[in-house]
Amino acid sequence: MLIKLYCWFRGFLLVRMKGQSPERFINLCSNRMIYLWDLKHADGDYEFHIMLKDYHKLKPVARKTGTIPFIKKKCGFPFWLRRNRKRKGYFLGVLLFCMVIYILSLFIWDINILGGHSYTPEAMVKFLKNNQIYAGLQKKQVDCQDIEELIRGTFKDIGWVSAEIKGTRLIIKITETNMPAPAVTATENCHIIAAKDCIISEIITRTGTPLVKEGSVVKKGDILVSGIVDIVGDNAEVVDKKVVIADADIIGKTFYNYKDSFSLNYVEKQYTGAEKTGYNLSVFLKKFNLYKPRIPYTKYDIIVNESMLHLNDNFYLPVSYTVNRYVEYEEVKKKYTELEAKSIAEAKLKRFLDKLIENDVLIIENNVKIAIKNNYCVVSGNIVVLESVKDYKAINDSEWRNIDTDESDGNDN
CATH class of the missing domain: 3.30.70.340 (Metallocarboxypeptidase-like)
Known part of the structure; x- marks a missing residue:
């Protein structure tokens, strides 16, 4: 090529x-x-x-x-x-197009939220906008580390956040504390620390100094494998230290709390088949109503289908076309039987367990109970698992460098 x-x-x-x-x-x-x-x-x-x-x-x-x-x-x-040397307008147009594309590449035009169950992408985008992080912001004004700390500090049930800029997109991945965090790879000298409270069931160290053994009870943040390695001399004394990227496979026994509840009474939407359609055009975040129909319905859902113009998967442009469907429905009051409620609760629990298994979590005990109380289906309990419990922590120079405190202070007296 x-x-x-x-x-x-x-x-x-x-x-x-x-x-x-x-x-x-x-x-x-x-x-x-x-x-x-x-x-x-x-x-x-x-x-x-x-x-x-x-x-x-x-x-x-x-x-x-x-x-x-x-x-x-x-x-x-x-x-x-x-052949085209006389077509000055053509070359001017190409040059202008390249300049526009370059200028557009300096901004964030799309914010994509991945992961999470309790927080919808719309709610997270609204939260970011309230904190001055929004589509149309210059990329140089976006600090991904600050965004990660902001989300973790505000939402206590979000245990892992990753923010990165790709092209003109800000991609934010979140994982709630009731789900395992994605595996990460260390790229600089570091310790391996415990990602959560657990009992160590298996540890295989490749590089670094192990500080725990099988059966050790550890808390979140404890150092499991140190990235500081002692260099021993001929007389079995430590003569120096060096730092490495700690590397080990560490499996811990831990658990996830699972809670859910819902009323046996519910309202079912029955769609009548009637609907209206409207169209919007957005240019540089400014919306223009191309057509908005009169809505004669009392109750209806709005189904939004937005198509954003993009050059590739990561280079989005500030132009989008939206189709809004207004779909009429009627509310019908219904009530679950105990058997139906338990079936729904079991299906939700199964989806949660399947998600754990997808993340290489081994389930060894399922202590979740389903009960019907006061017209509510209540689900609670814990799930005991074996999973990777390692995280990484950078090594400070003060942890391993020898600092000579007897150096001259410049006074000869």
């Missing part, structure tokens, strides 16, 4: 060769380092491609072999530029 792009920018020719000694012609080109490609037989003659800069080198070869190479087609950027 890169070779083709290089040839196009430098320019190349499609040449037809006539004569009685094509083999000798090709051999001489090879000896003189003249590169020919796509050589093929065509109607008794030969055709091939050659770089524009090499074409003048064919003259002595053609004279010696009695062949006649003539140009059949000119290809590449130099010839395209020559």
